[in-house]
Amino acid sequence: xxxxxxxxxxxxxxxxxxxxxxxxxxxxxxxxxxxxxxxxxxxxxxxxxxxxxxxxxxxxxxxxxxxxxxxxxxxxxxxxxxxxxxxxxxxxxxxxxxxxxxxxxxxxxxxxxxxxxxxxxxxxxxxxxxxxxxxxxxxxxxxxxxxxxxxxxxxxxxxxxxxxxxxxxxxxxxxxxxxxxxxxxxxxxxxxxxxxxxxxxxxxxxxxxxxxxxxxxxxxxxxxxxxxxxxxxxxxxxxxxxxxxx
Amino acid sequence: xxxxxxxxxxxxxxxxxxxxxxxxxxxxxxxxxxxxxxxxxxxxxxxxxxxxxxxxxxxxxxxxxxxxxxxxxxxxxxxxxxxxxxxxxxxxxxxxxxxxxxxxxxxxxxxxxxxxxxxxxxxxxxxxxxxxxxxxxxxxxxxxxxxxxxxxxxxxxxxxxxxxxxxxxxxxxxxxxxxxxxxxxxxxxxxxxxxxxxxxxxxxxx
Numbered sequence: 001x002x003x004x005x006x007x008x009x010x011x012x013x014x015x016x017x018x019x020x021x022x023x024x025x026x027x028x029x030x031x032x033x034x035x036x037x038x039x040x041x042x043x044x045x046x047x048x049x050x051x052x053x054x055x056x057x058x059x060x061x062x063x064x065x066x067x068x069x070x071x072x073x074x075x076x077x078x079x080x081x082x083x084x085x086x087x088x089x090x091x092x093x094x095x096x097x098x099x100x101x102x103x104x105x106x107x108x109x110x111x112x113x114x115x116x117x118x119x120x121x122x123x124x125x126x127x128x129x130x131x132x133x134x135x136x137x138x139x140x141x142x143x144x145x146x147x148x149x150x151x152x153x154x155x156x157x158x159x160x161x162x163x164x165x166x167x168x169x170x171x172x173x174x175x176x177x178x179x180x181x182x183x184x185x186x187x188x189x190x191x192x193x194x195x196x197x198x199x200x201x202x203x204x205x206x207x208x209x210x211x212x213x214x215x216x217x218x219x220x221x222x223x224x225x226x227x228x229x230x231x232x233x234x235x236x237x238x239x240x241x242x243x244x245x246x
Numbered sequence: 247x248x249x250x251x252x253x254x255x256x257x258x259x260x261x262x263x264x265x266x267x268x269x270x271x272x273x274x275x276x277x278x279x280x281x282x283x284x285x286x287x288x289x290x291x292x293x294x295x296x297x298x299x300x301x302x303x304x305x306x307x308x309x310x311x312x313x314x315x316x317x318x319x320x321x322x323x324x325x326x327x328x329x330x331x332x333x334x335x336x337x338x339x340x341x342x343x344x345x346x347x348x349x350x351x352x353x354x355x356x357x358x359x360x361x362x363x364x365x366x367x368x369x370x371x372x373x374x375x376x377x378x379x380x381x382x383x384x385x386x387x388x389x390x391x392x393x394x395x396x397x398x399x400x401x402x403x404x405x406x407x408x409x410x411x412x413x414x415x416x417x418x419x420x421x422x423x424x425x426x427x428x429x430x431x432x433x434x435x436x437x438x439x440x441x442x443x444x445x446x447x448x449x450x451x452x
Contacts, residue, residue, distance in 0.1 A: 010451060011255075011386075012251070015251050015252065015254060016255055016385075016386060017256065018385065019384075021385060024383070027385065028302075028383075029301045029302040029383070029441075030301045030302070030307065030382075030383035030384055030441050030442060031383065031384065031442060032388065032441060032442055032446055032447075032449050033442055033443075033446065034448070037409050037448055037449070037451065038408060038450070038451045039391075039408040040366070040404050040405065042364040042367055042369070042371055043327065043328055043364055043365065043366065043371070044317065044371065044376050046327045046366070047323040048315060050325055051324065052339070052341065054278065055268065055270070055271065055279050055339065055341075056266075056271075092250070093251070094249065094250065095250050104266065106262070106266075114261040116262075116263065116264065117264070118261055118309065119260075133263035133265065170262075172258070172262075177325065177327065178315045178376055178378075179452070181313075181387065182253060183256060183257075184253050184254060184255055185256040185257075199257065199385070202385060203254045209254070212253065234253045235250045235251060235252050235253050236252060
């Protein structure tokens with residue numbers, strides 16, 4: 001048992017979002033009512049796909065240009081909006097780097113519209129040069145980076161209590177195993193809409209909410225002059241240090 | 247506990263990009279999405295699993311993101327946590343993904359996973375598939391496990407038996423079925439996933 005490197009504890013509910021969120025009506029009809037069964041972690045839970053790049057294209061780290069979107073298969077013209085550079089490290093609960101993990105990144109365009117049939121009713125324009133999604137791979141230090149344009153805010157459609165989603169970036173992370181799978185969102189520091197976002201504020205612990213908000217990177221530390229930089233470390237479940245007993 | 251706290255989960259939302267899905271993402275028997283790729287097929291018995299996802303009041307739920315994770319046909323994982331990872335089938339990745347269609351339909355092609363003796367608990371795991379469901383309205387993913395019918399090992403499986411009520415356990419046993427869209431050479435099973443309701447699918451604490 002001691003030879004097994006990764007252990008997983010149940011999530012602490014204070015640091016995770018509530019299942020039901022006031023004003024977010026989809027949580028009413030889609031969340032199970034009959035509770036959750038506690039089960040032991042076995043090999044199927046502590047393993048996961050480590051070679052997904054065989055099947056998924058992980059080399060899509062510039063979302064500001066639609067890959068293959070231009071003529072002759074060349075990269076497309078640049079999307080409208082403020083160029084951003086986002087970087088950080090993917091870590092486990094010991095602070096160890098999670099290497100070679102795919103991170104999927106998607107978000108609205110600079111006007112607040114998604115490339116998705118679910119957003120066909122959006123009042124905001126599409127951007128023919130914005131594809132809206134990419135992927136990158138963490139390196140030996142767990143570091144990832146991507147270029148994109150800053151997403152716009154948008155009002156949540158068809159809700160009786162109207163509210164805005166602040167600019168945010170969706171992240172889907174595989175980590176080291178089934179139990180480290182994480183889907184989350186990254187927010188921007190200092191945005192006035194953060195304080196009223198029902199999704200960000202569904203996490204009870206203020207420190208938990210802070211873990212979803214990126215930090216500005218000083219301009220002198222950026223690799224190029226045309227981007228605004230944001231740093232965002234992500235921690236996925238999993239620990240090598242302490243037996244978890246589950 | 248480790249010294250770092252996991253980043254909060256958040257809903258996948260309604261806008262998970264359609265172009266994230268490759269043509270073979272829900273076919274676990276192949277390891278490539280490239281057109282005309284001649285990758286070797288995974289070893290084992292080919293199976294087809296399909297069903298409908300429902301939210302409350304049996305309303306079909308489309309645009310749910312469903313992921314499979316399972317052992318290969320001999321019960322091994324290509325992962326360092328498996329002490330026998332060297333025996334894992336190199337032509338099997340164990341992972342697949344699919345968005346449910348407009349009528350809630352989802353389907354996967356895979357191989358029947360092998361059972362194994364679990365090195366963590368010492369208990370025997372019956373053949374099973376771990377399933378994650380993500381979507382708008384789900385702030386955290388939902389996780390359940392599919393089991394196979396007529397498997398003697400189900401009786402001793404620690405996850406299957408984490409559900410005390412036999413009637414509830416029955417809801418995560420695959421049922422032999424026929425589907426017009428299934429490959430001709432696959433054994434077919436149905437399992438409907440009910441997110442909320444009287445006959446709700448049992449989900450595990452994640």
